[in-house]
Amino acid sequence: MSSKRYTDEFKAEAVKQVLDRGFTVVDVAGRLGLHTHTLYAWVKSARVSEKPGNSGLSSGGGDAAEVRRLKAELKRVTEERDIPKKSRRVLCQGVRAKYAFMRAHIREFRLITMCRVLGVHRSGYYAWLSDETSAREREDKRLLGLIKHAWLASGTVYGHRKITLDLREAGEVCSRHRVQRLMRAEGLRAQVGYGSKPRHRGGPMGVVENVLNRDFTPDAPNKVWVTDITYIRTYEGWLFLAAVVDLYSRQVVGWATQPTMTRDLVLQALLAAVWKRKPGPGVMVHSDQGSQFTSSDWQSFLKAHRMVPSMSRRGNCHDNAVAESFFSALKKERIKRRIYPNREAARSDVFDYIEMFYNPIRRHGSAGDLSPVEFERRYAQSGN
Template sequence: MSSKRYPEEFKIAAVKQVTDSGHSAPDVAQRLGVSQPTLYEWIKKYSLPEPERLEQQSQSGEIRRLKAELKRVTEEGDILKKGRSVLCQRVPVRYAFIESEEVRYPVRRLCRMMSVHPSGYYAWKANPASERDKEDQRLLGLIKQSWLESGGVYGYRKIAHDLRDLGESCGKHRVYRLMRQEGLRAQVGYGRRSHRYGKPAVVAINQLEQKFDVEAPNQAWVTDITYIRTHEGWLYLAVVLDLFSRQVIGWSMRSRIDSELVLKALLMAVWRRNPSGPVIVHSDQGSQYSSHDWQAFLKAHGLVASMSRRGNCYDNAVAESFFQLLKRERIRRKVYLDREEATRDVFNYIEMFYNPKRRHSHANDVSPVEFEKQYFNRLQSV
């Protein structure tokens, strides 16, 4: 587990178990499954006073930004020196130059310096199977170039005129089809569109269908959100559980219930588990899970969206069961002065007790971590 990546939120909470809660560093390292040198490195980094730590992070961030800016300016200067003679050439000539230099410089930077769209370049570079597809890809490159040069405001009619001026015999309906396939649209002004409130933006099919017993880790995850009362205000907790062992593999806590809350929890799960195949991620139809950001994240990481039917609380019973345990065994026994205290205590429950120590009836009365360890030991012995 020492090679795993952990988000900063996890590291800070782990350090506070040593600095604020009185646990020994070896005990915290053992329960979290990280090496002691790694934990001591976190302590060294995050136990500084907040102003000093923020100043240190700010300075290092500024240095990184300046280095990146210097690298960008240097590369752009080199590109201009090499490509000055092709800047006024036709688009295909500029595409050929980009192809010759893409091993040295990022493609997007080359495209920006050559005043072409990256999608148009990749369309030019592709080799479709049929002549019709090849012609469509060539036209699409010209369409994107025209759309880019218009500042993203041209629709298919004006772009069709641009193509005719270039000598292309292409009808407006073909331009419309190609633009629709690529999601290119004209700028439509400032009028407000009509909305239908009360319905989620994206609804996924229920892939889980209450099949809560799976045969191996990383086949199905469930996720949900709950709230925790503090004197400072509400603290919202999002978790991701693996149905195989009921282990909490991802979590995030924030003062706001938004899409970033659930995305951070899922990102932690992806970092910790690094699944090799598709994983079902089941949720309710809340606005956080039906957002386009959530769906885009799932698609980018090979995860399969699954959603409960509206009004059916049983489809996400595993996550609800965990929240009941958390509140019964820890939260209702405490009165939190602020969100920081609640965050520290919830971390302690999840990572120091529930995952590595608490016996779970579903996991043959061993802890979720131990249950998975036994499973992998059986695989190795076969």
Template sequence: MGKPNFSDEFKRDAVAQITERGYPVAEVSQRLGVSAHSLYAWKRRLARQVSGDASKDAEIRQLKRELARVTEERDILKKANRVFRQGCKVRYAFIVEHRDRFGVRAMCRCLAVQPSGFYAWQTELIRRAWNDSGKVYGYRKLHDDLLDHGETCCPNRVARLTRLAGIKAQIDYKRRPGSYGGKPSLAVDNTLDRQFDVAAPDRAWVTDITYIRTLEGFAYLAVVIDLYSRRVVGWSMQSRQTTDVVLQALHMAVWRRKPKQRVLIHSDQGSQFTSMDWAAFIRAHNLEHSMSRRGSCHDNAVAESFFSSLKPERIRRRTYKTREEARQDVFDYIEMFYNPVRKHVRNGMLSPVEFERQQILKAEGV
């Protein structure tokens, strides 16, 4: 087997465990299965890049921001030439009409109006439309009403303004969500059929997606877990819940484990797992797809159990400012704690890594 070709992202995360989290190099080397020599080399290389590029990058970013600001203001002034001498409402209407192209605050600055006045004017329009409906419309119908009156606005903006104004739709009752009958998938059979205990590694994997809240927005985490040891063999985080996030997690699993035989990969019926790209990847890498029955979360209980450990043990104890901060913390949890350290009752109180190691020694008669 050739020398592993770790991604730059993996190298940065590994070095961060030493420089930011305070782990000793020897411990990081043992947990990640990477030599100390490689870790030191990665650390030196990243240090040189940071020191050499930091000041240059800061100057470039500042120049780009200034250029973008000047360019935007120039374009706004060209477009708004006819409304400078008009009243505030005309200028507000110009801002609404061009908000898809220019920033609201930039237009307010160029047109000499206050952003607070603009938003108050929008809220008043929404309240008037709500009153005209007999105070029964929610934000979706209010948005449609505003469009009918020639106002340009997006549904998310209307939803935010209705919340700020205390406007709510009048609903008589909530219908109870229907329950699914647990019918088999029409696309792929449930081959796994809740047989979560397997006798050897890389015979059966399970995969699923969850979301993580950050101040920057949601981040979506996809994982691939080997049922033999409950080890997370692949994972990926992205800002959107697309097929690519599950493909990247599965790609990591295939690259890391390099299975010698056909592997069963089990998922739910999410759209990410029924796409053509997913099916093509399955075929190309000698995998067999198994899919949960509709509405039956117990068919993928191992993946659900992992998320039930991750969130209370790590995610809910922190407030992430950015998606990148969340991804680094997930790296720390999976690669530095869950796989090499966290004990599992099912593994005889051994971590997934230690369980696999001891099984190998036992098979070799050591």
């Protein structure tokens, strides 16, 4: 374990268990699967950074200032990474499309960062906000009013072709395609005929069969993983948690948190599991039919790591009961009905529950009343 590379966030949480929560280095190292010398080094480094005069900072403020600097740098790097992901189609479009993207994501990213990534000026964005409607858009609004009048006058039975004829007869110059576009955007359509009863024609793209079929008792670790997403309330907004659980021992082998429920969230959790466990080919990964798990990125990741996908049946939560059971335990035993002050506090408490209690300490009936870590340790000692 000592040869692995750990993130700065993981190190900070591990050190916090010793310095803030009062655990011993030996106890924390044992629960997290670390070498004691490694954790001693992290704690020593954290204490040195807190000494007065360190790095030219005043007494007691060095660590806080450094944390603020690192958080600001992390936020900047994360924004510069995430903005291009969400603006792939916008980057090759005009300035107005970029301005519209910036307004839609102003609560998620800083304006100065979006301007730098998208290659626009703040002054132009503010000018666009003050008068964002173009002459074309104003003309569309006027024309839409005439279209609604003609549509209602027909008893809602006219489509775009007949409404175009009415407008041209009234002296308007407009194309049939423009009228069709405006009517589609407004949800106006010809109300003719009885229609047909909608029928379900299969699930979304990317859905696979339920290979697991509720067989929740594999005979070894790293054979079947289950994954799902839940949410945690904070005064900053929702914090979404994705977790990957090994069915053999019920150990949470990977997890990730983000303020949005995107495919990147589940990919980060699965990547953490692969990084931690380093499984061989053929691991089955079971999930529900959420859009995050039916995305092309998720399927490509499973294929690249030679994993076998499996999905619950549509609307059947019992097919993924183990993942649901973990989230239920998390909320009943730790979160309950509380609301965290911010997302960072919620994430820290999730780390404490999973890494310091659930995996190394909490007993499971399905694991012979042992903790997941101890259950797997005995499996390894048995020579299986």
